[in-house]
Amino acid sequence: MSFSVCDHALLRHRMASLRDRATPSNAFREILAEIGAILVTEALRAQPETTRPVATPLEIMEHPVLACPPPVLVAVLRAGLGLLEGARRVLPEAPIGHIGLVRDETTLKPSGYLQRLPPGLETRGALLLDPMLATGGSAVAAIDQLKSAGCARIQFLCVVAAPEGVARLVAAHPDVPILAAALDRELDARGYILPGLGDAGDRCFGTEA
Ligand SMILES: O=P(O)(O)OC[C@H]1O[C@H](OP(=O)(O)OP(=O)(O)O)[C@H](O)[C@@H]1O
Numbered sequence: 001m002s003f004s005v006c007d008h009a010l011l012r013h014r015m016a017s018l019r020d021r022a023t024p025s026n027a028f029r030e031i032l033a034e035i036g037a038i039l040v041t042e043a044l045r046a047q048p049e050t051t052r053p054v055a056t057p058l059e060i061m062e063h064p065v066l067a068c069p070p071p072v073l074v075a076v077l078r079a080g081l082g083l084l085e086g087a088r089r090v091l092p093e094a095p096i097g098h099i100g101l102v103r104d105e106t107t108l109k110p111s112g113y114l115q116r117l118p119p120g121l122e123t124r125g126a127l128l129l130d131p132m133l134a135t136g137g138s139a140v141a142a143i144d145q146l147k148s149a150g151c152a153r154i155q156f157l158c159v160v161a162a163p164e165g166v167a168r169l170v171a172a173h174p175d176v177p178i179l180a181a182a183l184d185r186e187l188d189a190r191g192y193i194l195p196g197l198g199d200a201g202d203r204c205f206g207t208e209a
C-alpha cells in the first residue's frame with residue numbers, strides 16, 4: 001500500500017487557514033488552489049526525466065526535462081475544482097477531465113452525474129483530485145471510472161484523509177498511491193471528517209445552509 005502525507009511546513013501553515021471556520025469562501029478557494037499546486041508538485045517529484053539541449057545566452061547545455069507528457073488532471077466535482085485551479089497553474093500543459101459525483105447525505109453512497117475525460121489517459125496516466133477522502137466511496141467510484149476508461153496509472157491527491165477512507169481505498173485499489181495534506185482522526189456519525197474542515201464543496205462555492 002502507498003499512503004503518504006506531504007511533509008511541508010508551508011502546507012501545514014495553509015491547512016490551518018483552510019480548516020478555520022472563519023475563512024470565507026473566496027479565501028477558501030484560493031488556499032485550496034495553493035494546496036493543489038503543492039500536492040501536484042510533490043506527486044511529480046520522481047517523474048522520469050531525460051535531457052534536451054538548451055542554448056543559454058552563454059553556451060549550450062544538456063538540460064533535464066520531463067521524459068513523458070504530463071498526466072491528465074482529473075477533478076472530482078465539485079470540490080476537486082478548487083484543487084484543479086492550482087494544479088493547472090503548475091501543470092498548464094496537462095489535459096483536464098471531470099468526474100461528477102455527489103454523496104447521498106443519508107446513505108453516504110456516491111452517485112455519478114457527469115464524466116468528461118480527454119484522450120490520452122492510457123498513455124499519460126492521471127492525477128485524481130478531490131479534497132476529501134471520508135468513507136472512501138467517492139474515491140473508489142472515481143477510480144473505477146478512470147480504470148474503465150483505460151487509465152492504468154493513477155495517483156489520488158486529497159487534502160484531508162480519514163483513516164476509514166484510506167483503508168477502503170487501499171483495499172479496493174491497492175495499486176493507486178494516495179497523497180494527502182493531512183491524515184485526520186475519524187469520521188463522525190454523519191460521515192464528516194473530524195477535525196476536518198466541513199463540507200469542502202459548500203465552503204468552496206458558498207452553498208452551505
Ligand atoms: O469519501 P466519501 O464519503 O465518498 O466523501 C467524500 C466526498 O464528499 C465530498 O463531495 P460531495 O459529495 O459533498 O460533493 P460536492 O463536492 O459537490 O459538495 C468530497 O469532495 C468527496 O467527493
Ligand SMILES: O=c1cc[nH]c(=O)[nH]1
Nearest residue numbers: 134192193198199200
Ligand atoms: O468531512 C467531509 C466529508 C465528506 N465531504 C466533505 O466535504 N467533508
Ligand SMILES: [Mg+2]
Nearest residue numbers: 199200201202
Ligand atoms: Mg459536498
